Amino acid sequence: MNKKKTIAALLAAATLAAPAAFAADAVKVGFVSTLSGPAAGLGVDIRDGFQLALKHLGGKLGNLPAEVIVADDQQNPNTAKQVTERLLKKDKVDFMTGIVFSNILLTVAKPVLDSRTFLISANAGPSQLAGEDCNPYFFNVAWQNDNVAEAIGKWASDEGMKTVISVAPNYPGGKDAVSGFKRFYKGKMADEMYTKLGQLDYAAELAQLRAAKPDAVYFFLPGGMGINFVKQFVAAGLSKDIRLITSGFSADEDVIGAVGEPMLGLFNSSHWAHDMDNAANRKFVADFEKEYKRLPSLYASQGYDAAMLMDAAVRQVKGKLDDKAAVRKALEAAQFASVRGKFKFNVNHYPVQDYYLRLVRKDEKGRITNKLMGTIFTNHADAYVGQCKMPK
Amino acid sequence: MTQLILEQALNGLQFGLMLFLLAAGLTLVFGIMDMINLSHGSLYMGGAYLGAAAAQAAGSFLVGLLAAMLGMAVVGAALETLLLRRLYARDHLAQVLATFALILIANETVRMIWGPQPLPLNPPAALAGPVELFGFSYPAYRLLIIGVGLAVAAFLYLLVARTRAGMWVRAGAANREMAEALGVDVRRLFTGIFALGAALCAAAGVLLGPLLAVQVGMGENILILAFVVIVIGGIGSIRGALVGSLLVGVVDTLGRALLPTLLRAVASPEVAGHLGPALASITIYLLMAAVLFFRPQGLFPARA
Numbered sequence: 001m002n003k004k005k006t007i008a009a010l011l012a013a014a015t016l017a018a019p020a021a022f023a024a025d026a027v028k029v030g031f032v033s034t035l036s037g038p039a040a041g042l043g044v045d046i047r048d049g050f051q052l053a054l055k056h057l058g059g060k061l062g063n064l065p066a067e068v069i070v071a072d073d074q075q076n077p078n079t080a081k082q083v084t085e086r087l088l089k090k091d092k093v094d095f096m097t098g099i100v101f102s103n104i105l106l107t108v109a110k111p112v113l114d115s116r117t118f119l120i121s122a123n124a125g126p127s128q129l130a131g132e133d134c135n136p137y138f139f140n141v142a143w144q145n146d147n148v149a150e151a152i153g154k155w156a157s158d159e160g161m162k163t164v165i166s167v168a169p170n171y172p173g174g175k176d177a178v179s180g181f182k183r184f185y186k187g188k189m190a191d192e193m194y195t196k197l198g199q200l201d202y203a204a205e206l207a208q209l210r211a212a213k214p215d216a217v218y219f220f221l222p223g224g225m226g227i228n229f230v231k232q233f234v235a236a237g238l239s240k241d242i243r244l245i246t247s248g249f250s251a252d253e254d255v256i257g258a259v260g261e262p263m264l265g266l267f268n269s270s271h272w273a274h275d276m277d278n279a280a281n282r283k284f285v286a287d288f289e290k291e292y293k294r295l296p297s298l299y300a301s302q303g304y305d306a307a308m309l310m311d312a313a314v315r316q317v318k319g320k321l322d323d324k325a326a327v328r329k330a331l332e333a334a335q336f337a338s339v340r341g342k343f344k345f346n347v348n349h350y351p352v353q354d355y356y357l358r359l360v361r362k363d364e365k366g367r368i369t370n371k372l373m374g375t376i377f378t379n380h381a382d383a384y385v386g387q388c389k390m391p392k
Numbered sequence: 393m394t395q396l397i398l399e400q401a402l403n404g405l406q407f408g409l410m411l412f413l414l415a416a417g418l419t420l421v422f423g424i425m426d427m428i429n430l431s432h433g434s435l436y437m438g439g440a441y442l443g444a445a446a447a448q449a450a451g452s453f454l455v456g457l458l459a460a461m462l463g464m465a466v467v468g469a470a471l472e473t474l475l476l477r478r479l480y481a482r483d484h485l486a487q488v489l490a491t492f493a494l495i496l497i498a499n500e501t502v503r504m505i506w507g508p509q510p511l512p513l514n515p516p517a518a519l520a521g522p523v524e525l526f527g528f529s530y531p532a533y534r535l536l537i538i539g540v541g542l543a544v545a546a547f548l549y550l551l552v553a554r555t556r557a558g559m560w561v562r563a564g565a566a567n568r569e570m571a572e573a574l575g576v577d578v579r580r581l582f583t584g585i586f587a588l589g590a591a592l593c594a595a596a597g598v599l600l601g602p603l604l605a606v607q608v609g610m611g612e613n614i615l616i617l618a619f620v621v622i623v624i625g626g627i628g629s630i631r632g633a634l635v636g637s638l639l640v641g642v643v644d645t646l647g648r649a650l651l652p653t654l655l656r657a658v659a660s661p662e663v664a665g666h667l668g669p670a671l672a673s674i675t676i677y678l679l680m681a682a683v684l685f686f687r688p689q690g691l692f693p694a695r696a
């Protein structure tokens with residue numbers, strides 16, 4: 001009996017040590033993002049932020065030469081699936097990142113996670129992967145979709161807005177954005193409008209808004225959708241009577257650049273702002289401006305942090321990327337200097353962090369951009385972490 | 393409520409008239425030449441890109457619009473003489489394959505020239521705001537689109553109904569062999585029709601550019617609607633295209649605004665919010681199915 005136990009123990013020890021992990025000689029990152037179409041601005045910003053981090057790191061992640069394979073998903077789940085299969089099977093990437101939209105992330109998550117490849121989301125944070133479907137190989141370095149919406153919902157409540165109508169695309173990210181808003185907004189939700197993802201003409205919705213006359217419209221329309229919505233909202237003369245509120249996704253540099261003056265005075269929520277005062281952020285913003293001749297958006301900051309997170313993890317495991325358990329632990333530790341200041345992961349691998357209020361206004365140089373106004377939530381976690389039974 | 397319906401009717405009219413610009417060319421090509429041209433949407437995209445580029449270079453929206461129409465008319469004529477002419481005698485499958493290839497080529501060409509990101513195209517500054525209309529504000533730019541659409545419809549009506557060229561077109565649509573036998577130069581007529589159709593496509597592309605986005609693949613979505621329009625209106629009939637466009641435009645926009653409102657009366661806001669848009673997007677296909685059931689030739693068949 002004793003002998004048997006010893007053998008069992010030895011075997012157990014052997015299996016634990018079994019994948020005799022060797023340091024890899026390079027890190028391969030599959031970067032799938034939306035780089036064409038009206039939402040391309042988002043993917044381009046995540047990519048540019050990621051590449052800037054790599055430049056700061058001398059082209060290396062954790063002292064290993066980094067190879068980043070960039071692919072465009074064209075905001076099409078099928079295309080995303082095809083390029084992801086190629087990155088997993090042919091290129092055998094160590095990390096996957098870059099995906100902008102939640103519906104696309106949910107489509108490719110299964111093949112990526114089943115192949116035990118680490119998926120570091122630098123944007124999409126669907127509730128599904130934060131709750132029941134949480135996964136040891138999935139990390140979100142940005143936020144859970146609801147969070148940023150919760151912050152502006154709280155603010156709308158505090159401002160005393162009585163009736164609000166929401167406009168969001170009918171896809172997982174849009175639904176999260178509305179349920180997040182409702183979780184903290186205590187006033188009356190007069191209506192919830194869902195539009196087709198990628199819809200660009202909002203004439204029908206604007207006519208309904210004019211008839212309904214709410215105090216404010218909360219819209220979650222990332223990329224070109226938001227650009228068109230705000231332009232058409234102003235052109236229809238609705239801005240006189242109805243206030244616009246939104247999360248940072250439709251109030252950042254991409255929309256400001258395209259819409260201009262009508263954006264002035266728009267309050268929005270974010271986990272990051274380009275005028276946040278910490279060393280990592282000052283360096284990031286200054287070099288981003290120098291490199292790309294424009295201010296970074298929150299998307300760019302997330303791309304930057306994704307690369308920094310990978311760098312820290314690879315460094316911590318000393319390049320032994322085959323030791324998946326060790327890489328996971330290193331990622332969970334998140335020992336990197338985030339541009340948003342403090343950063344830590346919850347048990348469901350989503351961030352616990354602060355959320356801020358920003359205001360679009362003219363800065364000292366006369367540029368229309370966001371200014372940090374205050375903190376809405378501190379150490380805020382998502383609402384789904386309780387449903388997550390993360391395997392040890 | 394009346395104001396909502398009025399505003400939606402205007403929106404429907406605006407959308408319908410833009411569909412008409414696309415459907416007019418498509419229905420003539422399909423009806424007279426018996427040619428299925430899937431690349432019609434690419435002409436729309438090409439026009440929008442050309443217009444956006446020209447408007448940016450010249451700093452004038454009008455210059456962009458005219459340049460796009462002229463440019464695409466030339467492209468359309470060249471396309472017809474060099475390639476499509478060879479496909480008239482083939483069956484529809486060959487035409488579908490060849491013109492589908494043209495879509496792919498056009499998309500990649502545009503991507504190569506202008507990159508994958510949408511081009512900015514803004515309406516003229518004077519029309520960027522709202523105007524007061526029957527007691528509510530309405531975007532001035534959408535009114536312009538309605539005006540241009542109505543003018544083009546009137547122009548096409550006069551062209552087809554009152555001129556000699558229009559008579560040839562009608563003769564060609566009704567009976568191509570007979571028209572040829574009577575001495576109509578069908579080859580030149582076809583090139584002319586194709587160039588005109590391409591110019592109308594370009595106009596629609598530039599006019600819709602500021603409301604939608606000047607982007608790769610913009611033609612495919614709207615092409616499907618244009619086909620629905622000509623099936624409803626009757627293939628080959630300009631009048632059918634006009635009526636079909638307005639029907640589709642109004643049904644689509646009214647459905648999008650009213651269905652969710654009506655559904656809320658019977659279901660929870662959550663369910664109505666999800667079900668309404670889904671039902672609204674199938675209303676035009678229901679309309680098409682109903683027309684096909686009762687009038688398989690469309691509302692105004694050219695070959696009555």
